[in-house]
Amino acid sequence: MTKANRIRLSFVLYLNYFVHGIGLLILTQNMKALGGAWGTPLATVSYVVSGVGIGRLLAYYLLGSLSDRYGRKTFVYVGMLSYLIFFIGIILTKDFRVAYLLAILAGVANSALDSGTYPTFLEMDSKNGAANILIKAAMSIGEFVLPLFIGLNENLGGWYGLSFIFASVILLINFVLLSRTQFPQKAKTGKQTNHRLFGGNKRSGSRIGLLIIFSIYGYTSMALMILFTQWITLYGTDVLHMSNIEAHFLLSLYSIGSITGVLLIFAILKWSLIREVKLIVSLNSLSLLMLLVIGFSGSTWLVSIASFIFGATAAGGVMQVGLNIFSSLFPQAKGRATGIYFSFGSIASFTVPIFTGMLSTISTAAALRSDIIIALVSFAIWVIGYRLMAASADTADYQTERNQINFIDYWILKLLQWRFKLIKTIGIKKMSQHGPIFDPNRESQIMSQIDQQISDRENADYYQAIFQTILTSSKDCQSQVQEKGRAK
Ligand SMILES: O=C(O)C(=O)C[C@]1(C(=O)O)C=C[C@@H](O)C=C1
Numbered sequence: 001m002t003k004a005n006r007i008r009l010s011f012v013l014y015l016n017y018f019v020h021g022i023g024l025l026i027l028t029q030n031m032k033a034l035g036g037a038w039g040t041p042l043a044t045v046s047y048v049v050s051g052v053g054i055g056r057l058l059a060y061y062l063l064g065s066l067s068d069r070y071g072r073k074t075f076v077y078v079g080m081l082s083y084l085i086f087f088i089g090i091i092l093t094k095d096f097r098v099a100y101l102l103a104i105l106a107g108v109a110n111s112a113l114d115s116g117t118y119p120t121f122l123e124m125d126s127k128n129g130a131a132n133i134l135i136k137a138a139m140s141i142g143e144f145v146l147p148l149f150i151g152l153n154e155n156l157g158g159w160y161g162l163s164f165i166f167a168s169v170i171l172l173i174n175f176v177l178l179s180r181t182q183f184p185q186k187a188k189t190g191k192q193t194n195h196r197l198f199g200g201n202k203r204s205g206s207r208i209g210l211l212i213i214f215s216i217y218g219y220t221s222m223a224l225m226i227l228f229t230q231w232i233t234l235y236g237t238d239v240l241h242m243s244n245i246e247a248h249f250l251l252s253l254y255s256i257g258s259i260t261g262v263l264l265i266f267a268i269l270k271w272s273l274i275r276e277v278k279l280i281v282s283l284n285s286l287s288l289l290m291l292l293v294i295g296f297s298g299s300t301w302l303v304s305i306a307s308f309i310f311g312a313t314a315a316g317g318v319m320q321v322g323l324n325i326f327s328s329l330f331p332q333a334k335g336r337a338t339g340i341y342f343s344f345g346s347i348a349s350f351t352v353p354i355f356t357g358m359l360s361t362i363s364t365a366a367a368l369r370s371d372i373i374i375a376l377v378s379f380a381i382w383v384i385g386y387r388l389m390a391a392s393a394d395t396a397d398y399q400t401e402r403n404q405i406n407f408i409d410y411w412i413l414k415l416l417q418w419r420f421k422l423i424k425t426i427g428i429k430k431m432s433q434h435g436p437i438f439d440p441n442r443e444s445q446i447m448s449q450i451d452q453q454i455s456d457r458e459n460a461d462y463y464q465a466i467f468q469t470i471l472t473s474s475k476d477c478q479s480q481v482q483e484k485g486r487a488k
Contacts, residue, residue, distance in 0.1 A: 001184050006124060009181045010131065013117050014138040015174050016080060020113060021142020022167045023083055023106055027052070027090075029150050033160035038096040051100045055107020056346035060115070063108075064339020067115040068332070072123070073183045075116030075335075080171055080178070082109035087168045091161040107346075114342055118320075119334035122327055124184045129276070129324030130269035133317035137262045140255070206388050207329070213385045214326040214337075218344030220378040221319040224287065226352045227371045228254065228310065231360075232294075235368040240300055253304055254311035261316015269321070272403040276325050277389050281382045283321070286313040288375040295369045314375075319345070325389075419470070420477055427478030431485055437478045443471055 001009075027034065031045045038044070067075045086106040093099055121131040146163065153162050229251060236247025265283075268274055274282075290310040294303050323341050327334040360367040430437060450467050454460045 001124065001182065005182050008177070009120075009124070009183065012174055012177045012181055013076070013120065014134060015170065015177075016076065016113055016117065017135050017138035018142040018145075019083060019167050019170050019174070020110065021139035021144075022146045022163070023086070023109070023142075024139070025143055025146050026087075026163060026167065027103065029147060030160050030163070034090070034099070037091075037160075038094060038099060040096050044096055048096055048099045048103050050350075051103030052107040052110070053346055053349050055104035055109075056111050057107070057343060057350070058104070059108040059111035060339040060343040060346060061336070062339070063111050063115040064335040064337070064342075065333075067119060067335035067338075071183070072116040072120040072335075073178075075112045076120070076178065077116075077175075079109045079111075079113030079116060080175060082106070082112060084168055084171050087164045087171070091164045111339070111342065115335050115338055118323060118338045119327065120183060122324065122334055129321070129327075130266050132320045132324060133262055133266045133269060136315075136317045136320055137259065137266075140259055140262070144255075209388050210326075210329055210385065211340075213381045213388070214322065214341060215344050216381050217322050217378060217385075218341040219348045220374050220381075221314075221322055222345035223348035223352050223374050224371060224378060225315045225319075226349055227356055227368070227374065228291075228314065230353065231356060231364065231368040231371075232307065234364050235294075236303075238364045239368070240298070240303060242300055246300070250304065250307045253308040254315065257308040257311025257313075258315035260308075261312030261318075264312065265317045265321065269324075271407045272400065273407060275400055276321055277382075277386055280318060280321050280325065281379075281386050283313045283316075283318045284375070284379045284382050287318075288372070288379050290314075291369075291372045291375050295365075295372055416470075420474070423474045423477050424481050427481040428485060430478070431482045437475050437482070446471065 027045070027049045031042055034048075035042050035045045063075060063078075082105050086102050086109060089102040089105075090099060093102065117135065118132055121135070122129060125131050149166065150160075150163050153160075232250050232254065233247045236242040236250050237244060240247075242250075265279070268279060269276070287310055290306040290313065293306040294310065297303060297306070323338060326341055327337045330337045356367040356370060359370055427437065447464065447467065450464065451460070454463050456463075
């Protein structure tokens with residue numbers, strides 16, 4: 001695949017997730033207007049919204065498996081087309097039953113996009129799953145833009161359907177773009193995918209163990225976020241006695257944390273600085289810690305900071321990291337792995353509101369604190385998962401260290417290039433002032449400064465030799481620049 005093609009394909013796929021971010025909120029953000037259009041109370045609109053979850057649950061496993069067999073592009077098309085019918089249909093229909101069917105279709109759209117897109121990114125860039133983390137960012141941008149769009153439109157007295165038209169137009173443009181884009185070659189197709197999921201070269205006991213872990217994590221990673229976003233504001237006002245605005249701001253801090261987390265995790269994965277399993281264990285332990293602070297510290301300051309960090313660690317793409325690991329364990333069935341994983345996620349989006357609703361009859365604090373149990377389960381299964389995966393990993397491997405060295409070299413080179421740019425400038429200035437290139441005082445000042453900064457004394461000689469070489473090369477570079485200058 002050419003680089004230009006990769007960039008174009010990535011753009012199209014991310015743009016879909018921008019639309020999906022809009023799709024996630026568009027019904028709830030227009031509840032009143034839709035209730036008016038269908039002549040139903042808000043409760044009915046809310047019932048229609050639940051159709052999205054049903055659609056997801058129905059479709060994930062099936063579409064995921066089919067995507068392994070029939071190719072990713074088809075499923076991206078299916079997802080886009082389903083979303084298009086949903087957006088247009090919702091504003092055309094006057095009947096909430098039709099709307100309910102359309103909501104189910106939106107859930108199917110979600111599943112189809114996921115089944116087509118996540119495996120594509122892994123197949124495009126099999127080295128690491130950084131690209132999949134940005135899906136989360138694209139969604140967040142859509143979720144950020146839609147309320148602004150609707151707010152502005154309402155202020156201008158515009159028709160509520162405009163936001164649906166807006167999403168449809170982007171989809172139509174994206175259809176054209178997608179038709180001109182090539183997808184990467186899929187690793188393997190065919191019937192073997194069926195049993196490979198439970199077999200393959202690893203011991204099947206540990207594979208089944210891992211399959212169970214990923215199914216549970218598909219649930220808990222999603223539940224962790226949904227529960228927090230549903231209850232944190234009420235917890236702020238009712239339990240911590242914060243003002244309304246302060247309590248709402250906790251959710252904003254969580255969102256900002258989430259975007260920060262996406263960028264951080266993306267950079268870490270892009271450079272493969274830490275093994276994904278280590279990353280997921282660290283993120284989960286931090287999430288757990290932050291929930292304990294939120295649940296029991298009682299300090300609004302600490303809760304605010306913890307909400308931010310919780311956003312970064314629980315909603316910064318950790319779910320996508322889990323999916324990456326899951327898919328890499330079942331390389332022949334990436335689509336199916338995606339389907340299974342997100343099916344459990346959609347069960348979470350169903351069940352969390354139900355059981356926290358029941359807990360809230362005891363207290364709001366109980367509802368929010370139940371997230372600690374979910375975090376504890378996530379953490380515990382990853383401790384087991386880590387051991388299972390470590391058992392099968394090659395411990396003599398030093399690829400992670402090599403990746404870290406690549407990262408360091410990258411930055412050393414950037415800094416050296418910056419230094420040489422300055423060196424050239426000084427060389428030219430020295431020439432116009434007829435000053436000598438070699439400045440012994442300055443050099444000994446540099447060397448003694450370096451010497452003071454070296455904390456690893458054992459290797460001090462090596463560092464000094466490296467800097468001596470830099471100084472020598474800098475002078476060579478200046479002579480060359482001056483020669484060129486004189487020749488002109
Ligand atoms: O500071 C200067 O005068 C430079 O030209 C730069 C530089 C250096 O590499 O840092 C290079 C040559 C001189 O001998 C001293 C220092």
